[in-house]
Amino acid sequence: xxxxxxxxxxxxxxxxxxxxxxxxxxxxxxxxxxxxxxxxxxxxxxxxxxxxxxxxxxxxxxxxxxxxxxxxxxxxxxxxxxxxxxxxxxxxxxxxxxxxxxxxxxxxxxxxxxxxxxxxxxxxxxxxxxxxxxxxxxxxxxxxxxxxxxxxxxxxxxxxxxxxxxxxxxxxxxxxxxxxxxxxxxxxxxxxxxxxxxxxxxxxxxxxxxxxxxxxxxxxxxxxxxxxxxxxxxxxxxxxxxxxxxxxxxxxxxxxxxxxxxxxxxxxxxxxxxxxxxxxxxxxxxxxxxxxxxxxxxxxxxxxxxxx
Numbered sequence: 001x002x003x004x005x006x007x008x009x010x011x012x013x014x015x016x017x018x019x020x021x022x023x024x025x026x027x028x029x030x031x032x033x034x035x036x037x038x039x040x041x042x043x044x045x046x047x048x049x050x051x052x053x054x055x056x057x058x059x060x061x062x063x064x065x066x067x068x069x070x071x072x073x074x075x076x077x078x079x080x081x082x083x084x085x086x087x088x089x090x091x092x093x094x095x096x097x098x099x100x101x102x103x104x105x106x107x108x109x110x111x112x113x114x115x116x117x118x119x120x121x122x123x124x125x126x127x128x129x130x131x132x133x134x135x136x137x138x139x140x141x142x143x144x145x146x147x148x149x150x151x152x153x154x155x156x157x158x159x160x161x162x163x164x165x166x167x168x169x170x171x172x173x174x175x176x177x178x179x180x181x182x183x184x185x186x187x188x189x190x191x192x193x194x195x196x197x198x199x200x201x202x203x204x205x206x207x208x209x210x211x212x213x214x215x216x217x218x219x220x221x222x223x224x225x226x227x228x229x230x231x232x233x234x235x236x237x238x239x240x241x242x243x244x245x246x247x248x249x250x251x252x253x254x255x256x257x258x259x260x261x262x263x264x265x266x267x268x269x270x271x272x273x274x275x276x277x278x279x280x281x282x283x284x285x286x287x288x289x290x291x292x293x294x295x296x297x298x299x300x301x302x303x304x305x306x307x308x
Contacts, residue, residue: 032091032101033061034084039141040117041107043114043125045133054114054295057087057105058138066098068150071158074139074173074182075103081110090162098159100146104138106131106167131170133296135161161185168192201259208262213271216278217258224254227285238289240297241304253307254288257296269295 041056057084064070073094075085082105085091094101107247108126115122116118139159147155159182163171175185206214227235228247236242236250244250261270270291277287296302 012112030087031084032063032087033059035059035113036084037068039104039138041112041134042137045130045137054107054112056107056134056138057082057110058114058142059103060096060142061091061101063086064094064098066093068152069157070098070100071160072142072146073099073101074135074161074171075101075110076161076163076167077103077105077107077109077259078134078163078165078170079109082106083110095211096127096149100157102142104135107134128166128170128173132174132177135170135174136181137229139178139181158183162188163190166191203260205259207289208267209271212275213267215278216271216274216284220274220284221254235285238286240289240293241307243305244307246308248308253304254292256302256307257292260296260300260302264300266295269299 006060036057036059039056039058040053043052043054044050050118073090082103085101085103085279090101093099107114107130108118108123114125143156144160146157147153161171161174161182161184163169163186165188168187169192171185172187172190175182209217224235228250231245232250233242236244238256239250241250241253244253258270261267273291274284277284297304
């Protein structure tokens with residue numbers, strides 16, 4: 001009963017605290033800890049015959065933990081390498097509520113891949129369903145490990161799960177699938193509704209850009225398509241993306257570069273220099289290439305090779 005009440009208070013207060021919080025995915029380079037631990041994870045949670053295991057990386061931060069009954073915040077890592085626990089708003093909440101922080105790297109990402117070779121056959125265990133059971137198995141393992149450290153048995157701390165984007169969807173699904181394992185979840189920008197052919201995203205990019213910037217970006221797209229046909233190698237070199245040999249990969253890279261400026265709240269980083277270049281009669285493709293190299297690759301930190 002006390003755990004239930006604690007969970008209810010935690011859910012109410014966390015919701016209030018997040019009203020004024022802004023999620024910034026780029027804060028992941030600022031870690032409060034990057035000391036890794038390892039968990040022996042089940043490869044296939046749905047086979048009664050396959051008992052293979054793999055090493056899954058996780059992190060913990062206990063400096064704010066209120067022993068013995070403080071909550072445990074499980075921060076779900078998504079579709080990228082997980083290098084540690086970020087110093088962000090969840091850290092602030094952990095201090096406020098006396099919470100332990102733990103985060104688990106997603107299977108097949110970073111150093112948590114079950115196989116060295118990512119063949120089609122080996123990738124069949126990469127799914128959100130497997131990932132949900134990874135979280136459940138880890139949650140049980142970590143609670144038991146904590147009990148062992150505190151020299152106690154059969155005690156359950158209140159668990160609260162956090163996730164952003166795809167990890168946000170996992171957070172919501174985890175709460176629905178395993179309501180007995182968590183008292184609540186925060187699904188920030190949780191992509192729980194999969195839409196095939198999501199053209200509305202592109203429409204929103206145009207609206208966010210505004211008429212003037214949108215028209216310039218459309219002009220850039222047309223010019224890039226023309227130059228790809230006439231001298232694609234020179235164009236790729238201008239963008240520092242010679243590794244992208246397939247035109248579709250290259251265009252996807254350029255489209256993403258524009259989208260992140262709007263999605264992550266930095267439209268001026270893109271639109272101001274583009275509008276200035278247009279008014280000055282300069283090459284808008286060159287201006288866009290400068291933005292891509294300095295902001296998308298330089299500041300935002302995208303890995304161009306990931307588009308292959």
